[in-house]
Amino acid sequence: MTGAALYFLTGLLLSIPCCILVPRYLTRAGFLDLPGERSSHVRPTPKGGGVGLVVAFVWVAVVIGLPLFFWLPLLALAILSFVNDLRSLSAGVRLAAQFMAALLVLGGALWAGHISWPAFLILPALFFVVATTNCYNFMDGINGLAGITAVVAFACLLVFGGAAETPLFYPIVAVMGALLGFLPFNLPRARLFMGDVGSIFLGFLFALSVCLLAGSWTEFLVFASFLFPFYADEAVTVVERLWRGESLLAPHRRHLYQFLANERGVAHWKVTALYAVIQIFVALLVVAAGRHGAWHVLGIDAAAFGLWAWTHYSLKRRYVVDQGAR
Known part of the structure; x- marks a missing residue:
């Protein structure tokens, strides 16, 4: 635990200077996130707060001698994402880079014996990693949401997932420390965005x-459910947009968190806190259900997803009715 505390503090101390220096440089260079059609902010704000997270992860990975295949692809992907923050890259280039990074890390982990599932599952694992990566990116739209969600998700993996037994334990702890350093710059009023x-x-x-942690389908479902609000919001929003005949590539503000923050005017920190409470509640439910097998976990996820979809459409329908009555 002493080592974990040390690396947590390392992440915190590395993140804060990055959160101070990076936005200053970007502001002077004119690289600001300008409010747009998809935005939930109203003033130009620098991005790049996520640089500190990557620096903390890589620093600790190098210090503890983590194999290159664990951290070098993530560093390369982060650099490409930072470039995309400054000068937009095509979706094809970004997707190709994500698949390549996932293949290198998972392939290396499989070769080194850090993965317990059969090799033929590497293809669906690649799609899971890339899909989750983009889902997370799409859900980063209001103050504190991506940061708080990450803290809760990684904490759940540490407490319930046995992450302390994996090579990524100390780097993850450092990232959590870096998140603690970033959040005061992003919540409740954003002076800095995380960026891609x-x-x-x-x-x-x-x-x-x-x-890396999942040794069975039950464990996979339980651990993935630690990110439930992000998966649920993204899935329901995709269905809604397809139903409306909208292009999935076009900018939008149809996520539930965007609706609450923009149309309903709920403070960003309140929406973020609500998502965190739901995330923790679902995590506790699936951990308890996981003792009885995968079907019980699926049942919890299905019920929670159904409730989320009903809430999503009910709130929006009521809003339309209220607007029409005015």
Whole structure:
């Protein structure tokens, strides 16, 4: 535990200078996130707060002698994501980089014996990692949401998932410390955004951790459910947009968190806190259900997803009715 505390503090101390220096440089260079059609903010704000998360992860990975295949692909992907924050890259380039990074890490972990599932599952594992990475990126849209969700998700993996037994334990602890350093700059009023460099990195690291920790389908379902609010919001929103005939590639503000923050005017920190409470509640339920097998976990997830979808559509329908009555 002394080592964990040391690396947590290391992540915190590395993150804070990054959160101070990076936005200053980006502001002077004119690289600001301008409010747009998909935005939930109203003033230009620098991105790049996620740089500190990556620095903390890589620093600790090097210090503890983590094999290159565990951290070098993540570093390369983070650098590409930072470039995308500054100058937009095509979706094809980003997807190809994500699949390549996932293949290198999972392939290396499988070769080194850090994965307990059969090799033929590496293809669905690749899609899971890339899908989660992009889901996380899409959900990074209001103050504190991506950061708080990551803290809860990684804490659940440490407490319930046995993450302390994996090579990524200390780097994950460092990332949690870095998140603590970042959040005061982003919550309750955002002076700095995480950017793709942070959200892509966090989504990738979470999905990778789930793949490394899961020794059965039951464990996979339990661990993946630690990110339930993000998966549920993204899935329901995709269905809604397809139903409306909208292009999935077009900018939008149809996520439930965006609706609550924008149309309903709920403070960002309140929406973030609500998502965190739901995330913790579902995590506790699936951990308890996991003792009885995968079907019980699926039952909890299905019930929670159904309730989420009903809430999503009910709130939006009521809003339309209220607007029409005015």
